[in-house]
Amino acid sequence: MDLVLQLLFTGIGIGAVYALVALGFVLIFRATNVVNFAQGEFSMVAAYLMVVCVELGLPYWLSFVIALAGMALLGVIFNLGVYYPLRHRTYLPVIIATIGASILLSNSVLAIYGPQPQVLQGWFETPGIQLGPVYLDSQYLLIIGVTILLVLFNFWFFEKTLLGKKLQATSQDKEMASLLGISVSTMIMITFIYSAVLGGLAGILVAPVLFVSIQMGSTIALKAFAATIIGGFGDVAGAIVGGLALGVIETFGAAYISVPYKDGFAFLVLIAFLVFRPQGIFGERVAEKA
């Protein structure tokens, strides 16, 4: 039982990272009808920004702020450079452009920083606390705490603010949104900035747990992508639930079945969903057509 609780804690911690990246996937998908294959690279770039700032001797909190600001800027550049020129085309050129951007980002970091994985310290001095039978790693606690705050913020922002409603309207019918005077290009810009920051946050939070490497983005992104499908593609709650579920499943799979196959469990679950419930946990709650 103690082991189960311990694994559950770790699983939710790693799942929260998948959930944040998955949320970024879903928000961009809903706004632009395109899967952003560079979403994982947002996490990787942010983690490297963090490593650079910390190595320069900046305080941890300042490095954190700079890295997130850098991600907001990357969101702007990404939107203007990758999405905006192709916005009137079909989804295919845009998807290919995001793949191109992902290759560009990872190879740029490789060229600047080299192939050696880097180590990023955690935020806290204390490694963790013992709570009864369960050892709570401080970095996982941070990840879970930040994710809870972000999910609450996300709900408030999209459900309670007029700007959130405008973003939803834009994702549901761009032409109608523009007829009402909603600036569609501004809404999409906000979406890219928000998604880049979400992805960056996930990367910074998970960096002390994993190594900071060129490949970390694609690993996280694949899991997050699987999470969005498991949750129900395009569904915000689905992305979060799917991410958490995936983290728990792969942690338990690694502990009870096989460690080398850890990454495989996520994709086994993905395949099972694609075969038996392709609409995901939350399915299509909003009918396609009014």
Place this chain on the structure above:
Amino acid sequence: MPLLEIRNLVVRYGEIEALRGVTIAVEQGQVVTLLGANGAGKSTTLRAISGLAKPASGDIMFDGQSIAGLGPEAIVRLGISHVPEGRRVFPGLTVKENIMLGASNRKVGASQISREADAMFDLFPDIRAFSNALGWTLSGGQLQMVAVARGLMAKPRLLLLDEPSLGLAPVIVQAVFRIISQIRKDTTVLLVEQNARMGLSVADHGFVLETGRIVLGGKPDELWGNEAIAAAYLGGHAKSHA
């Protein structure tokens, strides 16, 4: 000076010329109805006015200013609100949220918009009970009410209504047209209809479009007197519409 004046408007979709030199004028305070069969260019005319379709040539003047080539976001800020074909109510937002977003062309605070949206239910009492229902759960008539209410939230000087009666039961059509005759007290309306009888019943002036050209224009009485119209739109003809 008319509020809206369209001169020799040509709109092309690729090779197809949807409008081939349309000229109409809408005076302040009028209801003007644009009649015509499917594919005559009625919706395209509205789409060109609201900025969704780019004119190939010709001009669109609103209140003395050319708006041809402006984007839809800029045009609705000038005071032209377009309620498009198919209602286009946001399916994942509630009725109230849909209506509130109609004010996106104006700079007003969220609480003010919320009050205005509540007041809008006085004009549309039938949808008041559905205020918190999601768009996709509504019936066709309810969707039309929401679409018109949302269009009015822009406080337009000119309201473009595209086929408000399409697909609705006769009793609902009458409710929609009662609302149009109420709206006309404050707002100029350019109405597109296949239902000539209803369309002309509220109009000060009518135009008939045929394959991208205006073939007739005049007061409703004059149009009723025209045998071609009677033949084409009031029965006994392949193009007739119930």
